[in-house]
Amino acid sequence: MELKYKFPKGFWWGAASSAPQSEGAAKEDGKGKNIWDYWHEKQPNRFFNYIGPEKTSDFYHRYKEDIDLMKELNLNSYRTSISWSRLIPGGIGEVNQKAVEFYNNVINEMFKEGIEPFINLYHFDMPFELQQIGGWESKKVVEAYAVYAKNCFKLFGDRVKRWITFNEPIVPVEGGYLYNFHYPDMVDFKKAIQVAYNTMVANARAIEEFRKLKIEDGSIGIVLNLSPPYPRSNNPADLKASTIADLFMNRSFLDPAVKGEYPKALVKLIEKYNHLPKYTEENKIVIKNNKVDFIGVNYYQPRRVKAKENLPNPEAPFMPHHFYDEYIMPGRRMNPYRGWEIYEKGIYDIMIDIKENYENIPCYISENGMGVEGEEKYISDGFIQDDYRIDFIKSHLSWLHKSISEGCNVKGYHLWTFLDNWSWQNAYKNRYGLVALDLETEKRTIKKSGYWFKELIKNNGF
Ligand code: BGP
Numbered sequence: 001m002e003l004k005y006k007f008p009k010g011f012w013w014g015a016a017s018s019a020p021q022s023e024g025a026a027k028e029d030g031k032g033k034n035i036w037d038y039w040h041e042k043q044p045n046r047f048f049n050y051i052g053p054e055k056t057s058d059f060y061h062r063y064k065e066d067i068d069l070m071k072e073l074n075l076n077s078y079r080t081s082i083s084w085s086r087l088i089p090g091g092i093g094e095v096n097q098k099a100v101e102f103y104n105n106v107i108n109e110m111f112k113e114g115i116e117p118f119i120n121l122y123h124f125d126m127p128f129e130l131q132q133i134g135g136w137e138s139k140k141v142v143e144a145y146a147v148y149a150k151n152c153f154k155l156f157g158d159r160v161k162r163w164i165t166f167n168e169p170i171v172p173v174e175g176g177y178l179y180n181f182h183y184p185d186m187v188d189f190k191k192a193i194q195v196a197y198n199t200m201v202a203n204a205r206a207i208e209e210f211r212k213l214k215i216e217d218g219s220i221g222i223v224l225n226l227s228p229p230y231p232r233s234n235n236p237a238d239l240k241a242s243t244i245a246d247l248f249m250n251r252s253f254l255d256p257a258v259k260g261e262y263p264k265a266l267v268k269l270i271e272k273y274n275h276l277p278k279y280t281e282e283n284k285i286v287i288k289n290n291k292v293d294f295i296g297v298n299y300y301q302p303r304r305v306k307a308k309e310n311l312p313n314p315e316a317p318f319m320p321h322h323f324y325d326e327y328i329m330p331g332r333r334m335n336p337y338r339g340w341e342i343y344e345k346g347i348y349d350i351m352i353d354i355k356e357n358y359e360n361i362p363c364y365i366s367e368n369g370m371g372v373e374g375e376e377k378y379i380s381d382g383f384i385q386d387d388y389r390i391d392f393i394k395s396h397l398s399w400l401h402k403s404i405s406e407g408c409n410v411k412g413y414h415l416w417t418f419l420d421n422w423s424w425q426n427a428y429k430n431r432y433g434l435v436a437l438d439l440e441t442e443k444r445t446i447k448k449s450g451y452w453f454k455e456l457i458k459n460n461g462f
Contacts, residue, residue, distance in 0.1 A: 005401040006461040012412025013457040014077035014115070015070075015434065016367050018123035018167065020053050021421040023083060025060035029098035032089030033128040035135075036424075039183040051427035057419055057437050063106050065444070066419060069435060071113040073450055074457035078110065079118035079296075079366065079414055081167065084127050084148055091127030092144045095151055107159055118366075118414075119156065120164040120223065121149055121206065124172055124182065124424070131184060136172070136195040142202045149206035153213050163220040164366075165206045168298060169199045170225065170253055178319060181425055189318040190275050197277035200256045200287060207290035222257045223296035223366045226250050227303040228349045232327045237307035241324035244269065245305045248320040258295065258358045260288040273318065294411070295354065296366025299347050299396075301340035304329050337373040337430050344395040351403035351410060360409045368396050369416035371423070371430025375447075384436050384447040393449070394462060401461075415453070419444060 026037050040052030059066055059080075070078055084091060086099040110117045122145070130141045153163070175182030177192035203222055210220045229249070231242035247266040255263050261284075270276055306327040312319075332341045347365065354363055370392040378384050397413065404410050420433035428439055434450035437443075456462050 001459065003459060003461040005398055007401065007413075008404065009460070011460060012077045012116075012364055012414070013453075013460075014075045014079070014118075014412070014414045015416070015418035016079040016118075016414045017059075017417050017419070017421055018081040018120065018125075019083035019086065020056075020081075020123060020125045021423065022057050022059040022080065022419070023086070024054060024056040024058040026052075026054040028060065029086075029102070030089055030096045031083065031099070032085040032091070034083070034085040034125040035128055035131050035183040036125060037085075038128045038131075039185075047425055048427040048429040051422070053422055056422040058442055060102065062442070064109060067106075067109045067113050067115065069444060069446070070110075070115055070418060073418075073434060073446070073454045075115055075418070076457065077116040077118055077162075077412065077414070078418065079120055079164070080106075081120035081123040081125075081164075082152055083125060084122065084145075085125065087151065088127070088148055091130040091141070091148070095155075100155055103156060107156055111159060116162065117160055118162045118164060119152070119160045120167050121145075121152060122165065122169075123167040124175075126172075135176075135184065136198045136202070137191055139198070142198050142205060145202045146205035146209055150209040150213075153210055153215060153218075157213060157215040157218060161215070161218045163210065163218065164296060165203045165220065165222050165292075166199065167223045167296075167366075168225045169203070169222070170196065170249065173199070187317045193270060193275050194277040196252060197279060197283075200253065201279075201283050203257060203292075204286045204290035207292065208286060211290070219293035221292045221294035221296055222253070223298060224250075224253050224257070225298040225300070225367075226254065226350050227299065227301065227346055228353060230302055230304045230327075230329075232304065232306035232329075235307070238305070241305050241307045244323040245303060245320070248323075249303060254295070254358065256287050257292045258361055260291050275318070293362070295358075295361055295363040296414075297347075297350055297354075297363055298367035298416075299350060299365060300338075300368065302343040302346045304332075304341075335370055335372070338371045342370075342392065344399045347396050348399040348403045351400070351408040352406070355403075355406075355408045360407070362409050362411055364410060364412035364414065365396075365400060366414050367416040368393075368413070369432045371426075371432045373430050375431050375436065383445050386447045386449045389447070389449040390452045393453070393456075397462070 036053045044050045173192050173196045229242040229245040231238040251263045304327040305324045312322050375384050417432045419435045420431040420437040436445045
């Protein structure tokens, strides 16, 4: 068969998920509470149809069945995370042996089936006790994370070679401290900046511990949700708005992770408004000396911006949106269920940026996907005919392919996600999987996209 898009040999084809979104068993075998367990207990109304993280798709008990299915779909790699509150209930102290047994079983089973595990240490799931002492605002939590990370490397690093410190570290900052979609549900720019900074100190501390252990063939990276900002026009005011959005939303994590320092323009801007975080010389040095080996890029939607239309209310809480407005481009194509624009070229623009401005550091697409509500209506012949998802993947892959042909150092593509999973406040509203989950029976059924993905991997292209 003549393929239009052939990918490099050894390309990582797989999918991503996370512990809190798939494991369930939130109260079993000694697992401690994390902020999601707590928030759902206190305010179940914040979650779509009141569904919380206690059940989800039950990977804790069904991991064998799921890994079998991954193999059936030819996945050669898969990212999930370790739940900090499962491994170390309370976040500090003794390691929970039941959790060690579970993660060992998962990792061994994946290797047995020829699927390489990519293990992420933190996917939005702060142990509740640590949130009570300030979460990422607290230096003590940063150190507890470094200890937790070291434990993970020691326990599983003999087999796991690809480690990730954080998934989308900007999201808990936005969700928890600015825009009300994660616990602790605060609106406080100063805290947001401190949390963002401390997360990057924690990232560097974990990398420092990782390097000390000299794990053979091991590499460690970070997963960032990036999008080049697209200004409404070339008007200088729109361009300025776009540059500032870029500093806040992309460079704020990309630069310290890859270059070991923050962009000067960002520091200057935050300083001007008197919001610099507390830091020590030691923090600066640890960030400088501990850079990532690779970047995972999560890409779902572009960010379009324009100059502010109205002066911000001087009494309203300070926000990054003090400097720019979101721009709703006429004629944009939308995924109406998630409310996200679909713009495939974004994936290419990000890769070119990494190539040109970040020394072409190895990277891969660590998430990309399409969440759709009410997919049952597309069932025919007993399974979901999700041609829209196949089209979505194809069109993104074609732009990714173009970036590779222009020399970008792209190692793989992981779809969000393998099996319909629990999505934070949206719970099971939008389904992203290659495999459908029946919430009542827990039955798994491969969708048309799953069969297509299987062929894609088999052919290493389409
Ligand atoms: C990313 C997260 C994932 C996943 C995905 C889909 O930001 O890393 O955890 O949830 O987005 O988004 P959502 O679940 O909000 O629809």
